[in-house]
Amino acid sequence: MTKSVRALCISASAAALLACGGGTDEPAPLPDPGPVELDGDLPVPLVEGPAPTPPMGWNSWNAYHCDVTEDLVKAAADAMVDSGMAEVGYEYVNIDDCWMQAERDADGQFQADPQFPSGIAALADYVHERGLKLGVYSDRGSETCGHRAGSLGHEVQDAETWASWGVDYLKYDNCLTPEDEAAGEGTDEAREAGYQRMRDALDSVDRPITFSICAWSFFEWGIPMGQLWRTTTDITAAWDTANIDMPNQGSIMTIARSTPALAPYNGPNGWNDPDMLEVGNLFGKFKDTESRAHFSLWAIMSAPLIAGTNLTEMTDLTREVLTNEEAILVNQDALGIQGVPVRDEGDLMVWAKPLNESGARAVVLLNAGTTARSMTAHFTEVGLRRGDATVRDLWKHEDLGSFRDRYTVTVGPHDAVMLKISGSEPNRPHGTVFLGDHPTIYAVNALGPAEPNRSNGGEEPDDGGPITIGGQTFDKGLGIAAPSAHIYRLGPDCTTFRAAIGVDDDQADAGTMVFEVWADNDRLFQSDVKTGADDAEEIEVDVTGRSRIKLRVVNAGDGSARDRGAWADARVECAE
Ligand code: GLA
Numbered sequence: 261m262t263k264s265v266r267a268l269c270i271s272a273s274a275a276a277l278l279a280c281g282g283g284t285d286e287p288a289p290l291p292d293p294g295p296v297e298l299d300g301d302l303p304v305p306l307v308e309g310p311a312p313t314p315p316m317g318w319n320s321w322n323a324y325h326c327d328v329t330e331d332l333v334k335a336a337a338d339a340m341v342d343s344g345m346a347e348v349g350y351e352y353v354n355i356d357d358c359w360m361q362a363e364r365d366a367d368g369q370f371q372a373d374p375q376f377p378s379g380i381a382a383l384a385d386y387v388h389e390r391g392l393k394l395g396v397y398s399d400r401g402s403e404t405c406g407h408r409a410g411s412l413g414h415e416v417q418d419a420e421t422w423a424s425w426g427v428d429y430l431k432y433d434n435c436l437t438p439e440d441e442a443a444g445e446g447t448d449e450a451r452e453a454g455y456q457r458m459r460d461a462l463d464s465v466d467r468p469i470t471f472s473i474c475a476w477s478f479f480e481w482g483i484p485m486g487q488l489w490r491t492t493t494d495i496t497a498a499w500d501t502a503n504i505d506m507p508n509q510g511s512i513m514t515i516a517r518s519t520p521a522l523a524p525y526n527g528p529n530g531w532n533d534p535d536m537l538e539v540g541n542l543f544g545k546f547k548d549t550e551s552r553a554h555f556s557l558w559a560i561m562s563a564p565l566i567a568g569t570n571l572t573e574m575t576d577l578t579r580e581v582l583t584n585e586e587a588i589l590v591n592q593d594a595l596g597i598q599g600v601p602v603r604d605e606g607d608l609m610v611w612a613k614p615l616n617e618s619g620a621r622a623v624v625l626l627n628a629g630t631t632a633r634s635m636t637a638h639f640t641e642v643g644l645r646r647g648d649a650t651v652r653d654l655w656k657h658e659d660l661g662s663f664r665d666r667y668t669v670t671v672g673p674h675d676a677v678m679l680k681i682s683g684s685e686p687n688r689p690h691g692t693v694f695l696g697d698h699p700t701i702y703a704v705n706a707l708g709p710a711e712p713n714r715s716n717g718g719e720e721p722d723d724g725g726p727i728t729i730g731g732q733t734f735d736k737g738l739g740i741a742a743p744s745a746h747i748y749r750l751g752p753d754c755t756t757f758r759a760a761i762g763v764d765d766d767q768a769d770a771g772t773m774v775f776e777v778w779a780d781n782d783r784l785f786q787s788d789v790k791t792g793a794d795d796a797e798e799i800e801v802d803v804t805g806r807s808r809i810k811l812r813v814v815n816a817g818d819g820s821a822r823d824r825g826a827w828a829d830a831r832v833e834c835a836e
Contacts, residue, residue, distance in 0.1 A: 301618040301685065301749065301807035304780040306594045309529040310470055311487035313592040315564045317352025317395065318345075319431070319536050322497070322568025326358035326406045329375040330383060337387045339571035346392060348585045349592060350567065352429050352470070353387045354395030355380075357406035364409050368417060373408070384426035395429030395470070396422060400454035401445060405435035411458065412440065419461035422469060431472040432458055452481045459485040472533065472564075478522050480815065488533040488564050491515075491522055495535035497542070499550050499674055500628070510535065512554045513628055519561055519598075523704045524745035524812050526562055526598035528781055533564050540569030540578030548577050552655065553676035555581045556624045559591040560599035560613050560678070586654040587678055590615065590622040596781065597747070599624070600704055602641045608633055608671075612642035614701050614747065615680070619644065622654075623679040627671040636668040639683050643701035649683025688751035688834070694736045695830040700746050701808070707741035707824065715739040715764045716824045727826045729762035730795030734828035739764070742773050742813040742823040750779070753835035755804050759811075760796035760828040761787055769793040770822035774814050779806035789816045796828055803832065 306312045318336050320328040337353045340346050359380065361371040372379050384394040398418060399410035411418045411432075422430065432455065436445050444450055455473055462469050473486035482489035496509040510518075519534045526532045537558060539551040558565060567582055574582070590599075590613065599613025599622060607629030613622040621642045625635040639649050651660045651667045655678055660667070671677050686699040696712035703710060708719035716739040717724030727734040737759070738746065763771035769792040777785035777799070785801045803809055811830065815823050 303616045304594055304807070307528040307596075307781045310468055311531065312528045313594070313596065314531045314562050315352060315429075315470060315472075315488060315566070316350045316588075316592075317354055317393070317429075317565075318350060318567045318571060319352075319354040319356050319395070321356035322495070322536055322538055322541055323570045328355060328358055330378060333383060334386055335572045336570075337390050337392055339574075340392060341390050343571060343574065343579050344583050345567070345571070346390070348583050348588050350565070350582075351391075352393050352395045352566070354397070354429055354431060354566065355383075356397045356431065357404050357433070358408055359396060360398075360404075360408045362403070362408050364414070368414060369421060370409060370418065379425075380427070381425040384428075388426060393428035394426065395431060395472075396427050397431045397433065398458075399433040399435050400451070400458065401434075401436040401440045403435060403437045403440075405433055410435070412445070412454070415457045415461040416464060419458070419465045419469070423465035423467035426467075427469060428467075429470040429472065430458070430462065431474050434475045451475060452479065455482065455485055474533075478525070478532070480525075483525060483530050487529060488531040490533045490535060491519055492534055495538055497538035499547075512538070512550065512557070516557045516561070519563070520600040520704065521706065522743070523598040523600050524743035524814065526596070528594075528596040531562065531564055532598065534558065534561065536564075536566040536568040537582075538568055539581050540567075540574055547674060548575075549672055549675040551578065551581050553626060553674060555584065555587060556655075556676040556678045557611070557626065559584075559587040560611050560622050560624045562591060562593075562596060562598045562613070565591055584655065586652075586657060586680070590654070590678075590680070593622075594781075597702060600702075602643075603638075608635055610635070610637055610641065612637075614643060617682075619649075619683050619685050621681045621683075623681055625669065625671050625677040625679070627673060627675055630673045632670050632672050634668060635671045635677070636666050637679065637681065638666045639681065640665075642681060643686070643699075644681065644683040645686055647684060649681050652680045652682075654678040654680055685749050688749055689754060689832050690834055691836045692831055692833050695746075695748055695811070695827070695832065696736055696738045698748055701749055702745065702747035702810075704746075705740055705744040710741075710744060710746060711739040713737060713739075715766060715826060716741045725766065727828050728765040729760065729826060729828055731765065732760070732796055732828075734760065734796075734826070737826045737828035737830050738811070739826045740811075740813055740824070742815045742825070745810055745812045747808050747810045748832075750803055750806050750809050750832060751834055752805060754806070754832050755802065756833040757801040757803050757809060757831070758799065758833070759830040760798050761790065761825070762794055762796040762828070763790050763792040763823070763825040765792065767792040767822045767824055771825065772815065772817040773823045773825050774816045775799075775825075775827070776812040776814070777801045778810040778812055779803055780808055790825065792822070
């Protein structure tokens with residue numbers, strides 16, 4: 261089902277967590293954190309699987325729509341190599357809609373459009389010879405959105421055909437004909453079943469095919485099915501809604517603002533997809549600075565980086581944006597954390613993403629307004645300690661020096677400054693530490709800020725009541741609303757995480773939530789579905805040798821409105 265998550269509050273530090281929603285210039289002061297603990301956390305290795313980092317490539321739709329041809333796709337593959345894009349990680353060459361005819365042949369097989377005279381298998385060879393991978397497009401209905409043959413009723417046959425052609429990636433769309441609708445294909449159940457049928461079909465063939473779910477909105481059922489899932493309506497090359505000609509299309513800013521709520525779902529082998537890039541698609545109104553800001557946002561959001569411009573006619577600036585290796589390294593970071601806004605003051609937003617390197621954060625200072633503004637990244641807000649940190653500008657490719665507590669810079673209109681800030685992680689827990697009292701290095705919560713030692717309450721900070729689960733009251737813990745994710749630093753001498761988990765009593769018997777404990781990229785614990793009728797469940801998780809712990813809670817069924825609960829008494833036990 262669709263999740264509409266209201267009044268999201270996101271922050272990357274305990275101070276900001278408390279202040280979230282306040283919009284003040286200075287974050288709330290923190291107590292003196294004591295001496296810096298210099299010993300670094302170990303980077304985690306890349307996880308195994310079909311998409312350990314966000315997929316990167318090119319797709320024909322934003323540049324050519326239904327005018328795509330075999331020659332244009334070949335030219336895109338060549339340009340991907342010649343421009344240096346392949347070298348920095350782009351690998352998929354994806355043909356979107358209209359590569360096939362409306363009618364299948366007598367055997368029910370796809371017939372390639374006459375614009376693809378050599379056929380798709382030959383095109384796959386061409387792309388593979390250049391060290392790249394080929395993607396195709398189809399639809400769960402009987403027709404695609406461009407009125408070509410869709411896969412309804414042909415799922416296994418089509419998966420076999422694509423595998424035999426050497427196809428590596430499938431984008432699977434959501435259009436239905438009136439006949440499909442009349443046959444009941446428009447229901448939520450039919451949508452899920454349609455995507456599941458193609459998932460099963462792909463599983464039945466002897467070739468790995470990356471599955472890109474394009475259902476125009478986030479659905480929890482997509483998580484076990486796809487390597488990426490569209491979270492939004494179609495993107496268009498427009499900065500904000502004021503620049504949109506067509507209704508129902510997404511601008512850069514509307515999409516950027518809607519994606520953070522889904523951040524708890526993002527991670528290795530399963531990526532939120534806020535749609536393909538419009539970088540370089542100026543169309544007379546999308547400016548160069550906007551391309552750079554757009555790329556900065558998609559990079560820090562750990563979004564798939566699927567270029568959508570004519571690669572053979574890129575300006576130098578478009579190429580520079582698409583091949584910015586430092587921004588791409590942020591996007592492809594092995595931790596796979598989706599960067600989120602840690603400060604949101606309307607037009608001015610500070611985004612942060614913890615990187616797989618002790619003390620390192622990617623930061624985007626975004627100015628969505630129309631005049632240049634001074635902006636500040638406070639180190640505590642991006643989840644670091646106060647004190648000294650070095651700052652590198654990832655667009656200028658320049659070390660800017662060492663700064664104390666914060667870094668301030670002027671950001672132009674509709675532009676972004678992208679930084680890597682290397683400072684010190686918050687202190688590790690020593691002894692037994694209640695996590696409600698400990699700084700987070702990353703925090704996303706569906707309804708206002710998570711509340712230290714209180715229930716989540718509503719949208720405002722500090723508006724929760726006592727944590728009570730199944731009639732039991734707890735003094736300590738973290739009150740949350742799902743979906744939520746909170747990451748804390750651990751240390752090599754931490755051994756055990758304990759908590760009592762459950763849905764808040766103030767939700768009566770409602771709520772359906774699943775609690776998960778992750779360490780780096782491993783899920784160490786997953787609860788049954790918890791409802792308001794359940795007692796608190798005491799859990800104990802071995803976290804020996806782990807660098808970070810992530811407390812994730814997801815919705816499980818009846819919508820997110822009543823999904824408020826707590827990690828009561830959440831604590832880690834470490835050596836003193
Ligand atoms: C839908 C998708 C787009 C594109 C078109 C093709 O609108 O969301 O990304 O694939 O169909 O017709």
